[in-house]
Amino acid sequence: MYDYLIIGAGISGTLIARELSRFEARIIVVDKENDVGNHATLANSAIVHSGHDPVPGTLKAKLAVQGNRLYHVLQKELDIPLRKTGAFLLVQHQEEIPGLERLHRRALANGVETPALLDAQTAKAREPMIQEGTLAALDLPSTMVTYPWEVAIAAMENAMKNGASLRLNYEVKAITKMEDGFLLESTEGSRLRSKVVINAAGTFADRIAAMVERDVPYRITPRRGEYYVLDKAVDGFVKRVLYPLPGKNGKGVLVVPQVHGNILLGPTSDYQDDKENVANHAADIEKIRRDADKLAKDIPYDKTIRTFAGVRASSTYEDFYIEPSKEVPGFYHVAGIDSPGLTAAPAIAKYVADTLLDIGKHYPRKSDFDPFRTKTRAFRSLSDEEQRLKIAENPRYARIVCKCERVTAAEVVEAIKGPLGNDTLKGLKKRIRAGSGLCQGGYCESEVLSLISEVTGKRPDEIDYYRKNTPILKQETKVGR
Ligand SMILES: Cc1cc2nc3c(=O)[nH]c(=O)nc-3n(C[C@H](O)[C@H](O)[C@H](O)COP(=O)(O)OP(=O)(O)OC[C@H]3O[C@@H](n4cnc5c(N)ncnc54)[C@H](O)[C@@H]3O)c2cc1C
Structure with missing residues (x-):
């Protein structure tokens, strides 16, 4: 039995998990996709807005301005990219x-x-x-830009370092209210139990809410x-x-x-x-x-x-809908998180933990919570001497796979293996930028596929480009492997 189960590993769900992991509680994040940050968090403008635009007095206004400031803290703690453009x-x-x-x-x-x-x-x-x-x-x-996928990955890595769990490929199909909490069932029949459920499912938030409530107070x-x-x-x-x-x-x-x-x-x-x-x-x-x-x-x-x-995930409610369920105690909505949701996300996470859940009342703070993430430096950003030392350690650093972004074979292997590793082409692009450059993967994709195949033991035609069942190779040809 978990204490808190979060549906959705976008920027909202991952930062909420990190915030909750400051406390002695059992936390799990589930997502239907094979990676974190695969929906709105994947495809947006990446702007940490100043907060100039939302109507004063709304949650959007309050949390955007707070979120903008909190990005400076995230930059220090999670070592995320932040460019102060104005x-x-x-x-x-x-x-x-x-x-x-x-x-x-x-x-x-x-x-x-x-x-x-x-x-x-x-x-x-x-x-x-x-x-x-x-x-x-x-x-x-005060306007800035960030790298949203990396923020979600970094937040989840840090939450996991502090004890939270993550279940990918877990599509919530049904939620049943039990006496002591909730029973969730995935499309593949896997069950999870939690005292509290937090619905951060982006465009699917109304569908998730309808599994629990008769009158969902918003429509996405x-x-x-x-x-x-x-x-x-x-x-x-x-x-x-x-x-x-x-x-x-x-x-x-x-x-x-x-x-x-x-x-x-x-x-x-x-x-x-x-x-x-x-x-x-x-x-x-x-x-x-x-x-x-x-x-x-x-x-x-x-x-x-x-x-x-x-x-x-715009909604008929217009403002962010971050509220406890009016029908079912223990179920919480983090819904209608459209723009400026990326900006507001660090403040949304604090608001959920401290105001909505009042977690400090129920669980003690962890004495050993570690807010820091150690980021692996990209090989291309190292000095000549540092690069020489790396190559001496592992000759695969000398093999450039992605020529546009200068990503090495060693970095591809490391990104597949973790800490929050991924074995899809897009997952690796999100982590190390292989395929993000001018050629958009034209030169490196086949080599990245071979490396994924080598590390995971999967056949190249079993490797997904992005979501489940998106292989870019269909079958073996007469040339063979
Ligand atoms: C075009 C565009 C531009 C934007 N530009 C900006 C910007 O510049 N600045 C800004 O502040 N904001 C911007 N935003 C808004 C921002 O991107 C979002 O507010 C933010 O990414 C929302 O994150 P989220 O975690 O709430 O949702 P998502 O990232 O959508 O995550 C929801 C997750 O729920 C999962 N899920 C859904 N159903 C289920 C299920 N049944 N079981 C398990 N998991 C499930 C999904 O797989 C997904 O991973 C933009 C958004 C878009 C689309």
């Missing part, structure tokens, strides 16, 4: 000025650090590639966002995140520098019935170009390396 919110038309001023007042009301209105000349001097017609800007210096309305990714060769094209004035469907199409130097253009905003369809659409991709061109001039579209899409 942001400009730009307007091009006189009639948009009142909206810009309203947002400035909103940012101040939300407690955002030093938001300021700038005239076009000042904005242009600081960010030369902004579009010629820009009239004014809202400067949001999935909202797809599509992107262009520009190669890291464009690093420095803009220093800051560029936002337009937000509209009724959210923050609009943005220009977003990333921690590794790439630039994202997007996202679009389209409601869809499907909770996980991440297809790209030609018309949406065209719209991104039209909108991005309003923010910056001469965008180097010729450096596009891919497109992708993610699905937001």
Whole structure:
């Protein structure tokens, strides 16, 4: 019997697990996927927003501003990438000025650090590639970007170091309320028991809630966002995140520098019935170009390396719905976590542990809780001398597998083996960036497949690209292995 079972190993679930693991309680996270951070946490803009946008007084506003500050703590403790870009919110038309001023007042009301209105000349001097017609800007210096997959992986690794468990490939199919807690059953018939259940299942949160409640107080309305990714060769094209004035469907199409130097253009905003369809659409991709061109001039579209899409867990409740069940004691909702959910996640985790669950009342703090994660440094970031020593230790460090990102065979093997190892192509991309560069895996994928096969003993046609049953090789040909 667990004390706390969290459904969903996205950034919400993994950071909640880490927060709860500060206490002497038995904690488990379950996820239907074969890796942590495979849904919204995988495909988003990666912005740690300042908190300028949510309506004052909402949970979104409060937790976004707190979350933004907590990222500095996470950076120290979990050694996650964080780039302090700042942001400009730009307007091009006189009639948009009142909206810009309203947002400035909103940012101040939300407690955002030093938001300021700038005239076009000042904005242009600081960010030369902004579009010629820009009239004014809202400067949001506390805006940052991070690497969301790594935050989720790091949070889960640290929670596990502090005693929490993780069950992947566990799709919750049914939840039964028992006298002393809950009985969960997976699609494969595996059962787990827990005193408390926390529903952090993203776009599936309403479906999970309906397993327990008759009247679920919200409905998830999935909202797809599509992107262009520009190669890291464009690093420095803009220093800051560029936002337009937000509209009724959210923050609009943005220009977003990333921690590794790439630039994202997007996202679009389209409601869809499907909770996980991440297809790209030609018309949406065209719209991104039209909108991005309003923010910056001469965008180097010729450096596009891919497109992708993610699905937001927007809900009919509109604010984050972080509440105890009104019907079933012991069941808690962490639902409707759309943007700024990535930003708010560290604050959501604290809010869940301290306010929602009041965990300190039920379990003592661990005297030996260790908040730190020791991150393996990428081989490419080491000095010549450090690289020589590594190669002497293990000659596979001398074998570059991914030429774009300079990832070695030794690093591929280490990422497969753990501590939170993974043996899918995408899982390795998330951990060590093999396949993230200009060629998008064209050169390295076959070699990475061979290494996975060697370490796991799986045949290459049994190795998944991403989710369960997504092999990229179908069968052996006459050439053989
Ligand atoms: C296009 C887009 C852009 C965004 N940009 C930003 C941004 O720049 N800044 C920002 O702050 N926020 C942004 N967000 C929002 C942010 O990405 C999300 O709020 C955050 O990732 C949500 O994390 P989560 O853990 O709640 O959900 P998810 O990451 O979706 O995790 C939910 C998990 O639940 C699991 N699950 C579902 N059903 C079951 C089941 N039956 N059994 C077991 N497991 C199950 C899923 O497999 C999944 O892993 C964006 C989102 C999108 C889609």
